[in-house]
Amino acid sequence: xxxxxxxxxxxxxxxxxxxxxxxxxxxxxxxxxxxxxxxxxxxxxxxxxxxxxxxxxxxxxxxxxxxxxxxxxxxxxxxxxxxxxxxxxxxxxxxxxxxxxxxxxxxxxxxxx
Amino acid sequence: xxxxxxxxxxxxxxxxxxxxxxxxxxxxxxxxxxxxxxxxxxxxxxxxxxxxxxxxxxxxxxxxxxxxxxxxxxxxxxxxxxxxxxxxxxxxxxxxxxxxxxxxxxxxxxxx
Numbered sequence: 001x002x003x004x005x006x007x008x009x010x011x012x013x014x015x016x017x018x019x020x021x022x023x024x025x026x027x028x029x030x031x032x033x034x035x036x037x038x039x040x041x042x043x044x045x046x047x048x049x050x051x052x053x054x055x056x057x058x059x060x061x062x063x064x065x066x067x068x069x070x071x072x073x074x075x076x077x078x079x080x081x082x083x084x085x086x087x088x089x090x091x092x093x094x095x096x097x098x099x100x101x102x103x104x105x106x107x108x109x110x111x112x113x
Numbered sequence: 114x115x116x117x118x119x120x121x122x123x124x125x126x127x128x129x130x131x132x133x134x135x136x137x138x139x140x141x142x143x144x145x146x147x148x149x150x151x152x153x154x155x156x157x158x159x160x161x162x163x164x165x166x167x168x169x170x171x172x173x174x175x176x177x178x179x180x181x182x183x184x185x186x187x188x189x190x191x192x193x194x195x196x197x198x199x200x201x202x203x204x205x206x207x208x209x210x211x212x213x214x215x216x217x218x219x220x221x222x223x224x225x
């Protein structure tokens with residue numbers, strides 16, 4: 001799986017949009033971009049994933065650049081409960097990736113009141 | 114629908130003791146995983162299983178054994194615990210390689 005690069009920490013004001021960047025310049029054409037978060041040592045929680053197109057669900061939006069070398073996770077209206085470590089992970093699509101997810105150190109997002 | 118349940122939540126062992134961590138999922142998932150997380154670090158894969166009766170080594174398998182006798186359960190064993198195995202252990206399950214993983218809330222193990 002391709003490697004990802006994320007800033008170690010970010011701050012965001014409560015109520016504002018939190019934009020978390022991720023660089024994955026060596027991504028292959030058959031690899032998805034996944035985002036998970038981990039709140040205060042709980043188990044990681046799945047947020048969203050995408051292959052080429054932008055994706056949106058009830059939690060967040062995922063914007064993938066046209067060349068797929070980077071992406072941005074957007075939390076539209078951040079709350080204090082969104083304070084967590086956010087992991088950007090690249091994973092091969094079906095046919096591979098049976099050995100799960102490779103976690104880096106992620107971005108520690110701190111929502112300020 | 115409980116999702117992924119880990120037992121126990123906390124455990125303290127003395128060096129050399131053995132124990133088994135249980136992971137149970139009720140989502141009929143084929144794939145199951147055991148990870149460990151040390152302070153300030155991301156999760157590292159210990160072992161995984163792609164179906165009942167199968168197991169495979171991950172990134173850090175030494176000192177651990179696993180079994181998947183039933184589809185819904187994945188057991189992680191420590192035969193002779195060492196202080197280096199003090200960690201938080203997370204279990205996860207998934208439907209397939211292109212599906213998200215669902216994680217349990219962890220087992221906090223301290224080996225003295």
